[in-house]
Amino acid sequence: MNPLAAAKPLDEAARAAALARQAQLTKPPGSLGRLEALATTLAAMQGRALPRIQQPWISIFAADHGVAEEGVSAFPQAVTQQMLANFVGGGAAISVLAREAGATLEVIDVGTLAPSPVAGVIQAQVACCTANFCRQPAMSATQAHAALDAGAAACARAQAGGADLFIGGEMGIANTTTAAALACALLGLPGAALAGAGTGVDSAGVARKAALIDRALALHGLAAAPSDPLQALCAVGGFEIGALAGAYLAAAQAGVPVLVDGFICSAAALLAVRLNPGARDWMLFAHASAESGHAAILRALDAQPLLALDMRLGEASGAAAAIPLLRLACALHAGMATFAEAGVANG
Numbered sequence: 122m123n124p125l126a127a128a129k130p131l132d133e134a135a136r137a138a139a140l141a142r143q144a145q146l147t148k149p150p151g152s153l154g155r156l157e158a159l160a161t162t163l164a165a166m167q168g169r170a171l172p173r174i175q176q177p178w179i180s181i182f183a184a185d186h187g188v189a190e191e192g193v194s195a196f197p198q199a200v201t202q203q204m205l206a207n208f209v210g211g212g213a214a215i216s217v218l219a220r221e222a223g224a225t226l227e228v229i230d231v232g233t234l235a236p237s238p239v240a241g242v243i244q245a246q247v248a249c250c251t252a253n254f255c256r257q258p259a260m261s262a263t264q265a266h267a268a269l270d271a272g273a274a275a276c277a278r279a280q281a282g283g284a285d286l287f288i289g290g291e292m293g294i295a296n297t298t299t300a301a302a303l304a305c306a307l308l309g310l311p312g313a314a315l316a317g318a319g320t321g322v323d324s325a326g327v328a329r330k331a332a333l334i335d336r337a338l339a340l341h342g343l344a345a346a347p348s349d350p351l352q353a354l355c356a357v358g359g360f361e362i363g364a365l366a367g368a369y370l371a372a373a374q375a376g377v378p379v380l381v382d383g384f385i386c387s388a389a390a391l392l393a394v395r396l397n398p399g400a401r402d403w404m405l406f407a408h409a410s411a412e413s414g415h416a417a418i419l420r421a422l423d424a425q426p427l428l429a430l431d432m433r434l435g436e437a438s439g440a441a442a443a444i445p446l447l448r449l450a451c452a453l454h455a456g457m458a459t460f461a462e463a464g465v466a467n468g
């Protein structure tokens with residue numbers, strides 16, 4: 122893929138038509154709050170005055186991280202590959218949420234340590250694991266482009282499947298350390314600004330994550346000032362994060378609305394936007410993760426998340442939980458009567 126290819130422009134005529142309809146619906150103007158903006162933004166994204174979410178598509182990208190050997194997670198690395206089988210077996214949270222939402226769910230291995238392919242998982246391994254970025258770059262430039270391409274391929278499948286909403290998710294033990302390091306590099310922040318508990322490390326563990334990120338940023342010459350996005354991905358990134366960024370970029374180029382999940386997905390969204398600012402127009406943000414660094418990344422993206430449920434699971438769960446809200450916004454927008462239709466006086 123070409124990450125720099127222009128994003129599709131939003132359809133401002135469809136937005137204007139949706140705004141005009143909102144002004145006619147039987148309610149005081151603005152009284153449905155952000156549900157109104159959600160409907161009119163989706164109208165501009167989907168190019169129709171009456172937007173809808175009929176075919177949500179969820180792609181989960183899984184990868185392992187060399188930095189796991191530094192003891193940065195509360196869980197063993199083997200959980201990444203074990204969860205692949207749980208996703209396709211139907212027992213993971215996202216399996217349940219996708220079923221409830223009527224969403225297509227696909228799982229892509231972009232670089233786990235799984236010794237053999239897990240049945241039902243799409244194989245798109247860039248390598249079996251990134252290198253430990255405390256010692257050397259996490260990946261080569263060729264691998265970074267392969268990760269972006271794996272994401273773009275998922276977006277192409279979503280488009281071919283008629284998706285009207287694209288959701289990316291991730292699974293990767295240690296990837297809160299990777300996502301924090303990448304976002305620190307992109308924003309010129311120290312590790313302490315974005316390191317958090319992840320799967321549940323204690324405060325001493327969080328402090329170790331922060332110090333380790335600072336050491337890695339210094340090692341790779343990425344400390345203190347915002348870094349070149351592809352250089353940052355190569356130095357301290359992850360394959361699933363690169364794939365998510367590629368999927369978000371491809372969705373913006375193809376004109377498919379994106380619903381961004383939690384902390385790791387937001388770091389990938391930041392990477393996509395730093396590569397290609399036009400991608401931001403195509404992003405909605407599902408929820409405020411309980412991961413402590415999420416708020417700073419959302420601020421950098423000027424993003425207001427829809428939900429705040431103290432979730433911190435990842436695997437697209439927060440985004441899937443927000444699908445019903447998007448549908449409600451569309452249903453209200455399409456189904457409410459206008460003042461004229463209902464014979465209600467429009468003050």
Ligand SMILES: O=C(O)c1ccc[n+]([C@@H]2O[C@H](COP(=O)([O-])O)[C@@H](O)[C@H]2O)c1
Pocket residue numbers: 193194195196291292293294295296297298318319320321322382383384385386410411412432433434435436
């Ligand atoms: O998305 C989030 O907001 C989020 C916050 C904390 C943890 N996670 C998930 O937990 C895993 C990473 O946590 P850790 O502690 O191993 O870095 C990874 O599989 C993520 O999907 C996800």
Ligand SMILES: Cc1cc2nc[nH]c2cc1C
Pocket residue numbers: 196200204291292293320434435436
């Ligand atoms: C069990 C488990 C499930 C997950 N799903 C996403 N990240 C995860 C991390 C763990 C540890």
